[in-house]
Amino acid sequence: MKPADTAGPPEVVCTDLGKVFSVGGKTVEAVQPFDLSIAAGQTTALVGPSGCGKSTLLRLVAGLDLPSSGTVRIGGDTPRAVSQRAGLAIAFQDAALLPWLTVRQNVALALKLARRPVEPDRVTALIDLVGLGPFADTRPAELSGGMRQRAAIARCLITEPGLLLLDEPFGAVDELTRARLNQDLPALWQKRGTTTLLVTHSITEAVTLSDRVIVLSPRPARVIADFAIDPDANDADFRAMVAAVTNALVLGGESVRTP
Amino acid sequence: MLLALGLWQALALLTSGTFILAGPVAVGGHILGNAPLLVRAALTTLQSAAIGFVIGNGLAIALAVIAISLPRLERLVSGLALVLFCLPFVATGPILRVIHGVGDGPQIALAALATYYTSYLCLMVGLRAAPASWLDLVRSYGRGRFTELVRVRAMAAMPYFIAGLQIGAPAAFLGAMIGEFTGAERGLGVLSIRAMRALDVDMSWAIATLAAVIATLAFWFFGWLGRRLDAAPPPLLIAPRQDATSPSAGAGLLAALVQLVAITALVLALWIGLMEAFGLSPFFAKRPQDVFAFLVLAPDAAANRSVLLDAFWQTLSLTVPGYFFGLVLGAGLAVVMVLRPAMAATALPVAIALRSIPIVTTAPLIVLALGRGAVGTITIVAVMIFFPTLAACLEGMRRTPRPVLDIFDSYAAPPWQRLVHAQLPAMAPAFFAAARMAVPASLLAATTAEWLATGTGMGSLMALTASTSNYALLWSAIVLLAVTASIAYGLVQLLERRILKTFASEQLAL
Numbered sequence: 072m073k074p075a076d077t078a079g080p081p082e083v084v085c086t087d088l089g090k091v092f093s094v095g096g097k098t099v100e101a102v103q104p105f106d107l108s109i110a111a112g113q114t115t116a117l118v119g120p121s122g123c124g125k126s127t128l129l130r131l132v133a134g135l136d137l138p139s140s141g142t143v144r145i146g147g148d149t150p151r152a153v154s155q156r157a158g159l160a161i162a163f164q165d166a167a168l169l170p171w172l173t174v175r176q177n178v179a180l181a182l183k184l185a186r187r188p189v190e191p192d193r194v195t196a197l198i199d200l201v202g203l204g205p206f207a208d209t210r211p212a213e214l215s216g217g218m219r220q221r222a223a224i225a226r227c228l229i230t231e232p233g234l235l236l237l238d239e240p241f242g243a244v245d246e247l248t249r250a251r252l253n254q255d256l257p258a259l260w261q262k263r264g265t266t267t268l269l270v271t272h273s274i275t276e277a278v279t280l281s282d283r284v285i286v287l288s289p290r291p292a293r294v295i296a297d298f299a300i301d302p303d304a305n306d307a308d309f310r311a312m313v314a315a316v317t318n319a320l321v322l323g324g325e326s327v328r329t330p
Numbered sequence: 331m332l333l334a335l336g337l338w339q340a341l342a343l344l345t346s347g348t349f350i351l352a353g354p355v356a357v358g359g360h361i362l363g364n365a366p367l368l369v370r371a372a373l374t375t376l377q378s379a380a381i382g383f384v385i386g387n388g389l390a391i392a393l394a395v396i397a398i399s400l401p402r403l404e405r406l407v408s409g410l411a412l413v414l415f416c417l418p419f420v421a422t423g424p425i426l427r428v429i430h431g432v433g434d435g436p437q438i439a440l441a442a443l444a445t446y447y448t449s450y451l452c453l454m455v456g457l458r459a460a461p462a463s464w465l466d467l468v469r470s471y472g473r474g475r476f477t478e479l480v481r482v483r484a485m486a487a488m489p490y491f492i493a494g495l496q497i498g499a500p501a502a503f504l505g506a507m508i509g510e511f512t513g514a515e516r517g518l519g520v521l522s523i524r525a526m527r528a529l530d531v532d533m534s535w536a537i538a539t540l541a542a543v544i545a546t547l548a549f550w551f552f553g554w555l556g557r558r559l560d561a562a563p564p565p566l567l568i569a570p571r572q573d574a575t576s577p578s579a580g581a582g583l584l585a586a587l588v589q590l591v592a593i594t595a596l597v598l599a600l601w602i603g604l605m606e607a608f609g610l611s612p613f614f615a616k617r618p619q620d621v622f623a624f625l626v627l628a629p630d631a632a633a634n635r636s637v638l639l640d641a642f643w644q645t646l647s648l649t650v651p652g653y654f655f656g657l658v659l660g661a662g663l664a665v666v667m668v669l670r671p672a673m674a675a676t677a678l679p680v681a682i683a684l685r686s687i688p689i690v691t692t693a694p695l696i697v698l699a700l701g702r703g704a705v706g707t708i709t710i711v712a713v714m715i716f717f718p719t720l721a722a723c724l725e726g727m728r729r730t731p732r733p734v735l736d737i738f739d740s741y742a743a744p745p746w747q748r749l750v751h752a753q754l755p756a757m758a759p760a761f762f763a764a765a766r767m768a769v770p771a772s773l774l775a776a777t778t779a780e781w782l783a784t785g786t787g788m789g790s791l792m793a794l795t796a797s798t799s800n801y802a803l804l805w806s807a808i809v810l811l812a813v814t815a816s817i818a819y820g821l822v823q824l825l826e827r828r829i830l831k832t833f834a835s836e837q838l839a840l
Binding site for chain 1: 731733734736737738739740741742743747751752755
């Protein structure tokens with residue numbers, strides 16, 4: 072079993088990846104077969120209208136659902152193999168913390184699930200780092216939405232995964248808290264150069280956090296625009312980028328020009 | 331389904347000649363051969379059950395509305411409801427029979443008693459399930475509590491109420507059958523007693539099968555009704571939340587004592603009041619003072635007590651092991667099924683269907699199979715508790731939040747880790763709800779088995795005293811069993827609150 076972090080962050084390659092659900096006898100195409108590769112160490116945002124299949128795409132990459140066609144390879148391995156060595160971690164809009172465990176126990180649980188020794192000092196240090204120090208021994212029910220998301224992010228990071236999958240992680244918190252979380256947390260994984268796949272419907276969030284923004288069409292999801300984000304952009308460039316992404320979303324894939 | 335039928339037939343063939351088991355072929359043939367008789371009996375029982383069901387639910391609605399409208403009285407009402415639920419059918423049945431004479435009265439009364447408590451619990455949870463914002467909306471238009479109750483709370487309670495009806499419908503059928511055991515003229519219960527006395531194995535199994543089918547159909551009907559009304563099944567049968575404020579330990583103890591005294595006083599007042607109001611003869615309608623005299627003041631009080639307690643210990647020594655066996659087996663099988671998900675998918679509907687079978691009606695069969703010793707009675711108690719526990723535990727674990735399980739999957743965590751860290755804690759509220767409801771059920775099963783089959787313990791004592799008109803002893807038995815059941819129920823609830831405080835605070839607060 073090789074530790075996830077020795078090899079560096081992995082590249083994610085989806086080949087001919089598609090997903091068809093059957094609901095009550097009818098088949099619904101959630102993701103139209105497509106190819107996508109996400110460079111190692113980059114943060115890539117998937118934006119698209121509600122229900123377009125972007126969460127499904129993330130679940131396919133995480134190995135939580137099996138694709139109807141095509142393959143996902145994470146650093147050349149299947150999602151299942153990567154899961155088994157705790158090489159990936161996922162966070163949802165619902166923090167999905169276990170309500171009967173404290174923040175500390177929730178974070179430590181990830182280490183137990185990853186079959187790694189629980190180092191209490193490291194757990195405490197990470198909880199401090201996400202700003203929950205005073206609340207380490209508090210149960211989720213007593214925390215605010217933003218605090219719960221911080222705890223969920225800490226749980227993701229404690230195993231130092233090479234691939235981080237974020238499904239609307241800050242979708243359920245208010246605008247102000249969201250802005251603060253966006254300011255504080257991404258630095259934690261971007262410093263380590265983790266490959267990150269972020270699903271969001273906030274265009275500003277996508278442009279601010281990512282190296283690359285992929286715009287998806289309404290269901291069935293397919294790529295309609297693909298923007299590289301210049302990290303050194305000034306305010307005017309940034310606004311132009313947000314406008315371009317918005318434009319791509321509104322036009323739904325018709326005559327999109329990449330700036 | 332076919333597999334189960336095949337297994338049943340094979341078992342029957344294996345045990346043929348032992349007068350224990352009739353296979354599906356024999357049972358089917360017997361039902362067809364005696365169709366007019368069986369259908370007439372079933373319709374009679376069904377009618378009693380239906381009337382009792384309506385009355386029981388009316389009672390449940392009345393109690394719940396009182397408790398919700400007058401929050402100060404809630405604990406009192408809940409306590410009274412519990413004591414009423416803990417009355418042993420084996421004793422109340424014969425007494426109702428004496429009061430009412432021949433006819434449908436006792437069947438209907440027992441059907442109502444068997445039904446109302448689950449409905450009451452479900453209503454209490456449901457009437458509180460309305461989000462505060464809905465209630466605020468009503469108040470913002472200047473409307474009062476009545477509008478709140480009718481427009482908002484009643485609507486929010488609907489899915490919970492239907493879930494209660496679903497569990498209550500088979501119970502009503504069971505109550506009606508037990509009522510018929512006490513000496514009705516017609517009905518499945520009467521046929522059941524007759525078949526057992528005549529060692530008519532085919533008939534016994536035919537009746538049990540028919541009762542099971544009817545109870546299961548009733549269960550399905552209310553499930554279908556719930557879906558038709560678009561009332562999604564509510565989370566669970568949870569302990570009704572008491573006050574939102576939790577007093578300090580000392581004050582809590584004092585308040586609990588005051589409550590206990592108040593409930594006792596209320597029960598005694600109702601006991602005396604009802605008897606006087608209906609002018610019931612003191613010969614068979616013993617008052618509390620008669621019971622006290624019988625057990626404490628009379629010259630032979632010590633002898634009376636020892637007769638009662640001997641039977642009591644006998645019953646308890648069978649009920650307690652049966653209770654724990656049933657709980658452990660139910661929860662254990664649920665865990666096994668969850669570890670083998672393919673099994674759970676097929677087993678859940680079967681378990682839910684089997685839960686609705688009036689198990690006590692099969693008591694004679696189990697005793698027939700396992701003999702009149704301790705094993706038979708313990709098995710009946712365990713079986714009575716096993717199916718509801720299994721169904722509740724499976725349902726509880728099924729409610730583990732999907733994202734939580736996804737987190738476990740994203741680490742490729744093995745099934746036992748999901749079980750220990752997520753599914754077992756998620757199961758806890760359902761398990762305790764089942765354990766609570768199983769307390770009176772286990773005493774009912776044990777006393778019914780003793781009454782109908784083994785001839786030992788409280789069940790037999792109560793049947794005997796009813797037939798020899800030793801009513802003081804009978805009433806003492808009722809008091810002892812009702813108090814025991816209420817205390818045991820309270821203890822389970824106390825343990826439940828302790829554990830859920832840690833494991834499912836958010837579910838307690840529902």
